[in-house]
Amino acid sequence: NAGVTQTPKFQVLKTGQSMTLQCAQDMNHEYMSWYRQDPGMGLRLIHYSVGAGITDQGEVPNGYNVSRSTTEDFPLRLLSAAPSQTSVYFCASGDLADLAKNIQYFGAGTRLSVL
Amino acid sequence: DAKTTQPNSMESNEEEPVHLPCNHSTISGTDYIHWYRQLPSQGPEYVIHGLTSNVNNRMASLAIAEDRKSSTLILHRATLRDAAVYYCILLPYYGGSQGNLIFGKGTKLSVKP
Numbered sequence: 001n002a003g004v005t006q007t008p009k010f011q012v013l014k015t016g017q018s019m020t021l022q023c024a025q026d027m028n029h030e031y032m033s034w035y036r037q038d039p040g041m042g043l044r045l046i047h048y049s050v051g052a053g054i055t056d057q058g059e060v061p062n063g064y065n066v067s068r069s070t071t072e073d074f075p076l077r078l079l080s081a082a083p084s085q086t087s088v089y090f091c092a093s094g095d096l097a098d099l100a101k102n103i104q105y106f107g108a109g110t111r112l113s114v115l
Numbered sequence: 116d117a118k119t120t121q122p123n124s125m126e127s128n129e130e131e132p133v134h135l136p137c138n139h140s141t142i143s144g145t146d147y148i149h150w151y152r153q154l155p156s157q158g159p160e161y162v163i164h165g166l167t168s169n170v171n172n173r174m175a176s177l178a179i180a181e182d183r184k185s186s187t188l189i190l191h192r193a194t195l196r197d198a199a200v201y202y203c204i205l206l207p208y209y210g211g212s213q214g215n216l217i218f219g220k221g222t223k224l225s226v227k228p
Contacts, residue, residue, distance in 0.1 A: 004158075033215065042202065042218035044158065058215065070210060090158045092216070096121065102206055106158030 002026045006091050006107035013081045015115045021076040021110050023091030031104070032074040032095040036060065036087040043090060049074055050096060081114045088112070119203045124223045127193045135188040135222055142183050147204040150177065150188050151216070154199045159218075160199070160202030162188065198226045 007022045025032065027050050033048035035058075049068040059065030063085060065077040074093075078085060094104035127133040139148065149164040159168040163170055163177045165186075170177040176189040190197055191226040 034131075035218075042220050045217070048215060059217075092158075101210055102149070102164075103161045104151075106160065109156075109158050 004091055004105050004107040005094050006089075008108050008110060009108065010111050013078075013112065015036065015082060015114060017081050018077070018079050019051070021078075021082065021089055021091075021112070023074045023076065023107060024072050024106070025074075025091075025093040026072065027093060027095070027105065028071060028107075029093035030096045032068070033058070033092045033104075034064070034066065034074070034076045035090045035092065036085075037090060037109075038087050046076065046089075081112075083114045086112060086114045117223075119205060120220055121201075121203055121219065121222045123220065126225045126227065127190075127197075129195060129226055129228050130192050133190040133193045133197070133224065133226075135190075135201050136185065137187070137201075138151065138185045139205055140184045142205055143207070145207045146217070147207075148177065148179060148186050149204045149206050149216070150175070151202045151204065151218075152197075152199040153202070154196075159202065159216075164206075174209070178214065193224075193226045195226050195228065198224055200224070 004025045007089040017046050030051045033041035034046040037043045044060050046064050049055045052068050055066050088109045091107045092104045150162040151159040152162050153159045163175050165177045178187045200221040200223050204216050
C-alpha cells in the first residue's frame with residue numbers, strides 16, 4: 001500500500017535555485033494539498049487541488065507554483081528558492097466523494113534547506 | 116474558519132487513559148470535529164472524527180459535548196507510541212474548500228514509561 005509518496009526525502013538548495021517537490025498518490029483521490037511546517041509550528045496550507053486541472057491558493061502560496069495534470073500527481077515548484085522556504089513540506093490527499101469522512105492521508109515529508 | 120483551543124502540552128503515564136480536550140465555542144452546525152496526530156518526524160495521521168454523537172474506533176474515542184462547543188479525544192491506554200502532537204480541527208462538510216485542514220499548534224502529548 002503506497003498511499004502518498006513524496007520525493008525527495010531531503011534536499012539542499014542554494015538561494016535562487018529552482019526545484020520541484022514530487023507528490024504522487026495511488027488512491028484515486030480528487031483532493032490533494034501541500035503544507036509546510038516550520039520548527040515548533042503547525043502545518044500551513046500552501047496550495048490545494050480538488051481535481052485534475054483545478055488548483056487554488058492556501059494560506060501561504062507566495063513563492064510556490066502548482067499544477068495538476070493528472071489525478072495521481074501534484075508537484076510543488078519553487079521557482080527561485082529563498083532561505084525563508086527552509087521547511088518540511090507535506091503532501092496530502094483525500095476523497096471528496098464522501099464528505100462525511102473527509103479523511104486525509106499524508107506523505108512522509110520532504111525536508112528542504114535553502115542556503 | 117472556526118477556531119479551536121487546545122492545551123500546549125500534556126503528560127501521561129504509560130497504560131493509563133488520556134483525555135485530550137479541545138474547545139471550539141464558535142463551531143457551526145455544519146462543522147465536523149476531526150482529530151489528527153503527528154508522531155515525531157512523520158506526517159500527520161487521521162485519528163477520528165465526529166459530528167454530534169460520541170465516536171469510537173480502534174485508535175481512540177471522541178466525546179462531544181451536547182452543545183458541541185467542546186470535545187475530548189480519549190486514548191484508553193496510552194503507549195509510548197502515542198507520544199505525538201494531537202490536532203483538533205473543524206471541517207465544514209460543504210463548500211469548495213471543504214478538504215482544507217487548518218492546523219493550529221495542537222497538544223504535545225508526552226507518555227512516561
